[in-house]
Amino acid sequence: xxxxxxxxQFSYPGVPDKTVLNIRHWSVSPGEQVFLHGPSxxxxxxxxxxxxxxxxxxxxxxxxxGERLDQMSNRQRDxxxxxxxxxxxxxxxxxxxxxxxxxxxxxxxFSARKRQVLKNEIHELLSSLGIPPDDWHKPTARxxxxxxxxxxxxxxxxxxxxxxxxDEPSSSLDQxxxxxFMSLLMSLVDKHGITLLFVSHDMSLSQYFGRxxxxxxxxxxxxx
Amino acid sequence: MFIxxxxxxxxxxxxxxxxxxxxxxxxxxxxxxxxxxxxxxKDSFSNTVSGVDLVVGARTGSLNLLLYSVFRVGSPTNxxxxxxxxxxxxxxxxxxxVPISLxxxxxxxxxxxxxxxxxxxxxxxxxxxxxxxxxxxxxGVFDVVLGFEVAKQLKHTLxxxxxxxxxxxxxxxxxxxDRPFKVVGILAPTGTPVDQxxxxxxxxxxxxxxxxxxxxxxxxxxxxxxxxxxMAFQPKSITAFMLGLKSRITTFRVQREINTYKREPMxxxxxxxALSELWQMMGMFENTLxxxxxxILIAALLGLSAMLLASIRERQREIQxxxxxxxxxxxxxxxxxxxxxxxxxxxxxxxxxxxxxxxSIVGDVLVSNFGLHxxxxxxxxxxxxxxxxxxxxxxxxxxxxxxxxxxxxRSRQME
Numbered sequence: 001x002x003x004x005x006x007x008x009q010f011s012y013p014g015v016p017d018k019t020v021l022n023i024r025h026w027s028v029s030p031g032e033q034v035f036l037h038g039p040s041x042x043x044x045x046x047x048x049x050x051x052x053x054x055x056x057x058x059x060x061x062x063x064x065x066g067e068r069l070d071q072m073s074n075r076q077r078d079x080x081x082x083x084x085x086x087x088x089x090x091x092x093x094x095x096x097x098x099x100x101x102x103x104x105x106x107x108x109x110f111s112a113r114k115r116q117v118l119k120n121e122i123h124e125l126l127s128s129l130g131i132p133p134d135d136w137h138k139p140t141a142r143x144x145x146x147x148x149x150x151x152x153x154x155x156x157x158x159x160x161x162x163x164x165x166x167d168e169p170s171s172s173l174d175q176x177x178x179x180x181f182m183s184l185l186m187s188l189v190d191k192h193g194i195t196l197l198f199v200s201h202d203m204s205l206s207q208y209f210g211r212x213x214x215x216x217x218x219x220x221x222x223x224x
Numbered sequence: 225m226f227i228x229x230x231x232x233x234x235x236x237x238x239x240x241x242x243x244x245x246x247x248x249x250x251x252x253x254x255x256x257x258x259x260x261x262x263x264x265x266k267d268s269f270s271n272t273v274s275g276v277d278l279v280v281g282a283r284t285g286s287l288n289l290l291l292y293s294v295f296r297v298g299s300p301t302n303x304x305x306x307x308x309x310x311x312x313x314x315x316x317x318x319x320x321x322v323p324i325s326l327x328x329x330x331x332x333x334x335x336x337x338x339x340x341x342x343x344x345x346x347x348x349x350x351x352x353x354x355x356x357x358x359x360x361x362x363x364g365v366f367d368v369v370l371g372f373e374v375a376k377q378l379k380h381t382l383x384x385x386x387x388x389x390x391x392x393x394x395x396x397x398x399x400x401x402d403r404p405f406k407v408v409g410i411l412a413p414t415g416t417p418v419d420q421x422x423x424x425x426x427x428x429x430x431x432x433x434x435x436x437x438x439x440x441x442x443x444x445x446x447x448x449x450x451x452x453x454x455m456a457f458q459p460k461s462i463t464a465f466m467l468g469l470k471s472r473i474t475t476f477r478v479q480r481e482i483n484t485y486k487r488e489p490m491x492x493x494x495x496x497x498a499l500s501e502l503w504q505m506m507g508m509f510e511n512t513l514x515x516x517x518x519x520i521l522i523a524a525l526l527g528l529s530a531m532l533l534a535s536i537r538e539r540q541r542e543i544q545x546x547x548x549x550x551x552x553x554x555x556x557x558x559x560x561x562x563x564x565x566x567x568x569x570x571x572x573x574x575x576x577x578x579x580x581x582x583x584s585i586v587g588d589v590l591v592s593n594f595g596l597h598x599x600x601x602x603x604x605x606x607x608x609x610x611x612x613x614x615x616x617x618x619x620x621x622x623x624x625x626x627x628x629x630x631x632x633x634r635s636r637q638m639e
Contacts, residue, residue, distance in 0.1 A: 052548065054548070087548045092544075098232055106225065110555075
């Protein structure tokens with residue numbers, strides 16, 4: 001299983017009485033593309049933080065790509081995230097004062113493969129995402145939002161992750177850019193056989209996905 | 225990659241970083257300048273005299289004797305008799321003796337009566353002997369040898385006529401205008417009070433005071449040049465004298481002999497010991513300066529720390545992003561430390577170049593006004609040590625914002 005949650009309960013240390021997340025069982029097969037929707041405050045961010053290893057579950061089992069995240073140390077989870085998980089946010093996916101290539105290289109820097117990411121590889125990736133060479137070294141803050149989000153995909157994919165988590169990645173784009181972005185994302189995910197967990201409240205995007213889940217269906221914070 | 229990230233991150237905050245760099249640059253400049261000038265002054269100070277085993281004068285404080293005999297500062301308390309000088313100079317342990325007679329001046333520069341041996345035995349710094357840029361030592365009664373600065377400031381060349389004044393004020397109303405001296409030699413620069421001294425023979429000093437009583441010229445009592453030339457001027461007293469000994473082992477014995485000399489109260493001092501005593505008196509002032517410069521540096525470093533801490537707040541998103549691509553919290557700690565170090569290193573380079581340029585520019589002014597030779601070579605062991613401690617303090621002070629970044633990174637979650 002790419003993702004496998006068993007009896008996961010989570011509450012923030014400040015408010016231990018309020019259970020934010022309570023998932024009895026939920027799993028995603030490798031290569032599956034899942035659209036997850038739900039209202040704000042429904043525990044979406046918490047779930048993503050658990051899956052990426054930014055937060056650690058104190059109850060239950062969190063397995064990602066067959067590894068028990070809840071049993072790893074902080075350092076191990078950081079390493080795991082760098083090596084196996086790609087992440088795209090709604091915005092601020094890139095360090096604004098670095099160029100596209102530097103941003104991508106930075107992501108490669110933390111991966112355990114420690115392979116020398118050749119400039120060529122990055123440039124190929126950027127070209128395939130339709131970023132003109134003139135823009136490769138400009139501070140990304142000076143590029144358009146559409147370009148920034150495409151570079152964000154390149155950054156998320158540089159370490160060949162098995163799992164890609166996308167958190168409202170297209171919400172800041174206009175209609176046309178959104179369509180371009182979605183087809184680009186889906187084609188890349190298909191091509192590399194990456195498991196995709198896509199979180200959004202924009203139901204119109206669900207057309208791209210084979211599996212659609214409402215968070216409220218899997219999360220029942222009140223039922224212990 | 226790491227340094228590139230820190231560098232570009234700083235570049236992204238040009239304004240506040242530039243101001244911080246400026247503050248640090250100024251404080252490093254002050255710190256280095258104080259340290260450098262302190263050392264240079266100390267060196268030039270303790271290099272004032274060397275190769276002289278004992279300085280002997282009338283009984284007084286050892287610092288006073290040192291000041292008037294070597295630095296030509298202040299006034300001699302009393303003279304010592306020529307007989308005593310002769311007796312001691314002919315002692316069996318004494319290799320050489322050079323008498324000094326002070327009390328006159330020329331345009332504010334002290335006149336020193338001595339013998340030709342002075343140019344042979346007196347040395348400064350690392351046993352450097354006095355050298356002539358032009359001319360030679362005095363031979364005749366009315367010959368004069370000028371120190372380098374005297375000749376340079378008053379634009380004297382060989383053959384110029386010089387009229388000495390009685391007393392040591394720069395404007396004197398009683399001139400020895402009846403006895404002009406002729407410049408026969410100009411000494412090479414030494415960076416010591418020798419540069420500011422006008423050297424004449426003891427006989428010259430005696431000759432210009434012929435016919436003077438109680439420091440006043442007696443009308444009608446002066447003698448003609450012909451009469452003077454025929455007289456053998458034997459000084460009755462001198463101000464002080466320098467001794468060189470055959471063996472340094474006998475230094476303390478000779479010193480004791482002089483200090484307990486029955487016929488006249490005299491004092492013999494070891495110039496090196498007296499010099500370091502004098503320097504110790506300046507230690508207080510010196511430490512105050514150092515303390516102030518250290519505080520300035522601390523203030524600047526705290527400014528750096530405050531700048532970085534403020535930046536952490538506006539970089540929350542960046543921290544989050546770095547965490548997501550797998551940066552451990554400690555990376556954020558190191559990143560902020562590295563930024564602080566980059567600022568410090570740039571400031572050091574700027575501060576040091578600023579000091580170098582300032583020294584090159586004001587070096588001439590210091591030499592001509594204070595006789596202080598400050599080398600522009602600011603790379604010294606103590607300065608390197610100062611910079612090392614400065615880097616250490618930077619790391620310590622920058623730990624505050626770095627810990628902030630670390631904590632922020634640890635508690636960071638994706639929103």
